[in-house]
Amino acid sequence: MNDKILNQLEFKKIIEQLVTHAETSIGKKLASSTTPSSSLLEVKKWHEETDEGVQVLRLKGHVPLGGISDIRPHIKRASIGGMLSAAECLEVASTIYGGQQLKKFVDTLEEEEIEIPILEEWCEQISNLNNLERSIKSCIDENGQVMDGASSKLRTIRSQIRSYESRVRDRLEGYTKSKSQMLSDAIVTIRNERYVIPVKSEYRGSFGGIVHDQSSSGQTLFIEPQSVVDLNNKLQESRVEEQHEIERILVSLSGLIEQDAEFLRQNVDALQQVDFMFAKAKLSRSMKAAKPEMNEDGIIHMRRARHPLIADDEVVSNDVELGEDFTAIVITGPNTGGKTVTLKMVGLCTLMAQSGLQVPALDGCQMAVFDHVFADIGDEQSIEQSLSTFSSHMTNIVDILDRVNNNSLVLFDELGAGTDPQEGAGLAMSILDFVISNNARVIATTHYPELKAYGYNRNEVTNASVEFDVETLKPTYRLLLGVPGRSNAFDISKRLGLKDEIIEQAQSMVSDDSRSVENMIASLEQSRHNAERDYEKASSILAEAEQFKDSLKHEYNQYLNKKEQYEEKAKTKAQKIIEEAEVQSKEILEELKELKEDATVKEHHFIDARKKLEEQKDQLKTDQKSNQSVKTEKKNEKLLPGDEVHVATFNQNGHIVEQVNEKEYEVQLGIMKMKVSKDQLQFVKRPEPVKTKPLATVKGSQVHVKPELDLRGQRYEDAIHKLEKYIDDALLAGYHQVSIIHGKGTGALMKGVQQLAKEHRSIKGNEFASANEGGTGVTILKLK
Known part of the structure; x- marks a missing residue:
C-alpha cells in the first residue's frame, strides 16, 4: 500500500x-x-x-x-x-x-x-x-539525584560541603549586619559558584578580596571578601571531590547495566x-469495533458498519456485502448523499483489518486480505502539470489498470466524470468490465444513468444507491444494495414550489425508457420498504413466539414434575388407608369372635358388629371413588363462555371464551388466547348469575364483556376513563377477576391502574400477572 x-x-x-x-x-x-x-x-x-x-x-x-x-x-x-x-x-x-x-x-x-x-x-x-533495580534505587532518589548514602565517601564529602557553606554564610552575614550601609542589599548571593555580597562601588576598598561581577549600571560590585576566600576555596575543592565520587558511582551503575x-x-x-x-x-x-473474520477469498460482509472518523452522533451505519454473490457494486445517487463516504468507509475498514485493527461494525463481520487496495477518489488535479480533472483521474486509473490483479480492491469515485456524458458513461462501463474480468473486487460511484442498467446485465455486478428523503429534501446516508439511485429532480422541484405546468412539460420531455426505469426504481424502493417493515414485524413476532414457547416448555416440565409428586402422594395415602382398614378389620373380627364365645350376647350385637365390618370394607372404595365422581361430574359439566376451567396441558386455570367446535374451546389464559381440546379441560366453577342484565350495554346493544382490557397505546386520561367503564361492565357480567393489559412503557399507566384499584369500592385487590402471562405489564383485578 x-x-x-x-x-x-x-x-x-x-x-x-x-x-x-x-x-x-x-x-x-x-x-x-x-x-x-x-x-x-x-x-x-x-x-x-x-x-x-x-x-x-x-x-x-x-x-x-x-x-x-x-x-x-x-x-x-x-x-x-x-x-x-x-x-x-x-x-x-x-x-x-x-x-x-x-x-x-x-x-x-x-x-x-x-x-x-x-x-x-x-x-x-x-x-x-530486581538486583539491578535495587542497586540503582539505593544510589539515586526519585528526583534523579545521587543520594548521600550512595557511598560512605560521598556522605563524608557532602558533610564537609555543608560545614564549609555554613561557615562562609555565617561570616558573610556578619558583613550584612555590621556594614549594611556599604551594601546595595543586605543579602548573601552566589557568583561563579562562590559566595559573595553586593557592595556599593564607592566602598570597594573597604572589603578587599575578589570582584566576581558587577551590576549593569556599575554601581554594585559582587565581592568575595578576603576573609572568606580560603573557605570558598575549600568549599570548591570539596565540590570537585563530590563530582568525582558521583561520576565513579554512575560509572559503576553503568557497568551493572552493561552486564x-x-x-x-x-x-x-x-x-x-x-x-x-x-x-x-x-x-x-x-x-465500539468488532473482530473481523479474515479471509483471502475477497469476501467483505459488514453489518451496521460505520465510518471510524465520523462522530457517533452523526455517523450512519450501513450493511455492506461484496465478493460472494457479486464482485462489483455500482452506487448511484445525488451529490452529498454519502456515496464517497461509503466508498472510503469500505476502503478504510479494509486497511484497518489488514493492520490488525478491529473494524467499527457488529460482531460476525468478514473482511478480506488484499494484495492491493487502489482508489481514485477526489480531485487530483495537478496545477504544475496543467492537467484537467478528467486527465488527472484518467492518469490515476491507467496506473491502477496496469497493476490490478485478482486479489485487489478497487474504489472508483465518480468514474468517467469530467468529460462528455455519453463518452464518460461508455468509458466507465469499459473500465469496470476490465477490472471485473480480472476478478478484482470493485466499488464505483457514478452519476451516469446508463450505469443503472449496467448492474442488471451482468451477474457479477449489483446496483446500489444512497437513500434520499423527498419529504425533508435531505439524504439519509443509508446504503441500499440492489436498488439503483433514481433522480429526484421533479419531486424536489415540486416541493420547492415549482409550478406544476413546468414540471409536467419537463416530464413530457423525458424519454419513455428513462421514465420506465425511474418507475421501476421507485417500485423497487417501495418493495424494499415493505419488505423491511414486514421483516421487522416478523422478527418481533418470532422473538415473542420463541419466548412463549420456552415459557410453555418450562411450565409443562413443572406440570409433569408436580403430576408425578401428586401421584406418589396419592398412592402413599391410599396405602395408608388400606393398612388402617386392615387393622380395624382385624379388631372387628376379634371382637366378633369374643362375642360368639359369649353365650349371653344377643343377636343384635352380632348384627351391629357385622354392619361395622361391612362399613369399614366399603370405606376405601368410597374414598377412592369420591375424587373420580367429582372429576366425572365436573368433566361432564357443559362448558359455557365465562366458565373457569383447569387446562391440564399447562396446569393453569383460565376462562372459556367460546366453543370452537364439538371437540375444541377457545380459552383465555392470562393475556393469551388459545384453542384447547375438550378432553384437556376440567370444569372449576361458573360465575354466579347476576340478577341484573348479564351483558354490558354499549349504545343500546348487548355485547359480551371480555375478561381482559387492553389499554396499550392510549392516552392516560382516556385509558382511566375506559377502565372505570370496563369495571362496571365486568361487575355486571359477573366476573370475579379481570386482566388489565397496560404494558411496561414509562410506568405511568401501570401506576394509574393500581391507584384506581386501591380507590374503587368494587375492587378488593390487585396483583401483577405471572411472568409468562405478561408480568408487570398486566395487572389482575379481584372484583367483589
Whole structure:
C-alpha cells in the first residue's frame, strides 16, 4: 500500500488515534509505524493479539504500563563503556519496575483462569532484574539525584560541603549586619559558584578580596571578601571531590547495566509489544469495533458498519456485502448523499483489518486480505502539470489498470466524470468490465444513468444507491444494495414550489425508457420498504413466539414434575388407608369372635358388629371413588363462555371464551388466547348469575364483556376513563377477576391502574400477572 492510497483513505488519521492510546514512548513509536499486511497468517495473528487485549480490558478495565521508557539508547551507550546520567539510570530502574508490575498483573489473570496465551508469551520474555533495580534505587532518589548514602565517601564529602557553606554564610552575614550601609542589599548571593555580597562601588576598598561581577549600571560590585576566600576555596575543592565520587558511582551503575544489557533489550521489546497490543484494544473499545473474520477469498460482509472518523452522533451505519454473490457494486445517487463516504468507509475498514485493527461494525463481520487496495477518489488535479480533472483521474486509473490483479480492491469515485456524458458513461462501463474480468473486487460511484442498467446485465455486478428523503429534501446516508439511485429532480422541484405546468412539460420531455426505469426504481424502493417493515414485524413476532414457547416448555416440565409428586402422594395415602382398614378389620373380627364365645350376647350385637365390618370394607372404595365422581361430574359439566376451567396441558386455570367446535374451546389464559381440546379441560366453577342484565350495554346493544382490557397505546386520561367503564361492565357480567393489559412503557399507566384499584369500592385487590402471562405489564383485578 503506497502513501497516496493511505492518505486518500485517511488511514493515517486512524494511526494518529492509535498512537494516542499507547501509554509509553516505545508503544507510540511502534503504533506510528503500523501498516497493512497482505499476509493472511500475519493478519490473523495480529487480530488474535488485539482481541486478547480487548478481552482483558473488558474484564479488568486497564493494564499497568506506567514508568516504562525507551531505554535502548541508554543500554547502547552503557554497552560501549559510556557513563549514564543519574536520570538515565533511574529510567532503567523504573522500566524494570514497570515490567515486574505487568508480570504481577498477568499472574492475577492466570489465577483467575483467564485465557491469555499471547500476553503470557510476551511476559515470559521479561526478565527479573530486581538486583539491578535495587542497586540503582539505593544510589539515586526519585528526583534523579545521587543520594548521600550512595557511598560512605560521598556522605563524608557532602558533610564537609555543608560545614564549609555554613561557615562562609555565617561570616558573610556578619558583613550584612555590621556594614549594611556599604551594601546595595543586605543579602548573601552566589557568583561563579562562590559566595559573595553586593557592595556599593564607592566602598570597594573597604572589603578587599575578589570582584566576581558587577551590576549593569556599575554601581554594585559582587565581592568575595578576603576573609572568606580560603573557605570558598575549600568549599570548591570539596565540590570537585563530590563530582568525582558521583561520576565513579554512575560509572559503576553503568557497568551493572552493561552486564544486563541483553536482558534489558529483551524486556523493552516485550513491553513495547504489550503496549502496542493494548493500544489496538483501547482503539477498538473507543470505536465500539468488532473482530473481523479474515479471509483471502475477497469476501467483505459488514453489518451496521460505520465510518471510524465520523462522530457517533452523526455517523450512519450501513450493511455492506461484496465478493460472494457479486464482485462489483455500482452506487448511484445525488451529490452529498454519502456515496464517497461509503466508498472510503469500505476502503478504510479494509486497511484497518489488514493492520490488525478491529473494524467499527457488529460482531460476525468478514473482511478480506488484499494484495492491493487502489482508489481514485477526489480531485487530483495537478496545477504544475496543467492537467484537467478528467486527465488527472484518467492518469490515476491507467496506473491502477496496469497493476490490478485478482486479489485487489478497487474504489472508483465518480468514474468517467469530467468529460462528455455519453463518452464518460461508455468509458466507465469499459473500465469496470476490465477490472471485473480480472476478478478484482470493485466499488464505483457514478452519476451516469446508463450505469443503472449496467448492474442488471451482468451477474457479477449489483446496483446500489444512497437513500434520499423527498419529504425533508435531505439524504439519509443509508446504503441500499440492489436498488439503483433514481433522480429526484421533479419531486424536489415540486416541493420547492415549482409550478406544476413546468414540471409536467419537463416530464413530457423525458424519454419513455428513462421514465420506465425511474418507475421501476421507485417500485423497487417501495418493495424494499415493505419488505423491511414486514421483516421487522416478523422478527418481533418470532422473538415473542420463541419466548412463549420456552415459557410453555418450562411450565409443562413443572406440570409433569408436580403430576408425578401428586401421584406418589396419592398412592402413599391410599396405602395408608388400606393398612388402617386392615387393622380395624382385624379388631372387628376379634371382637366378633369374643362375642360368639359369649353365650349371653344377643343377636343384635352380632348384627351391629357385622354392619361395622361391612362399613369399614366399603370405606376405601368410597374414598377412592369420591375424587373420580367429582372429576366425572365436573368433566361432564357443559362448558359455557365465562366458565373457569383447569387446562391440564399447562396446569393453569383460565376462562372459556367460546366453543370452537364439538371437540375444541377457545380459552383465555392470562393475556393469551388459545384453542384447547375438550378432553384437556376440567370444569372449576361458573360465575354466579347476576340478577341484573348479564351483558354490558354499549349504545343500546348487548355485547359480551371480555375478561381482559387492553389499554396499550392510549392516552392516560382516556385509558382511566375506559377502565372505570370496563369495571362496571365486568361487575355486571359477573366476573370475579379481570386482566388489565397496560404494558411496561414509562410506568405511568401501570401506576394509574393500581391507584384506581386501591380507590374503587368494587375492587378488593390487585396483583401483577405471572411472568409468562405478561408480568408487570398486566395487572389482575379481584372484583367483589
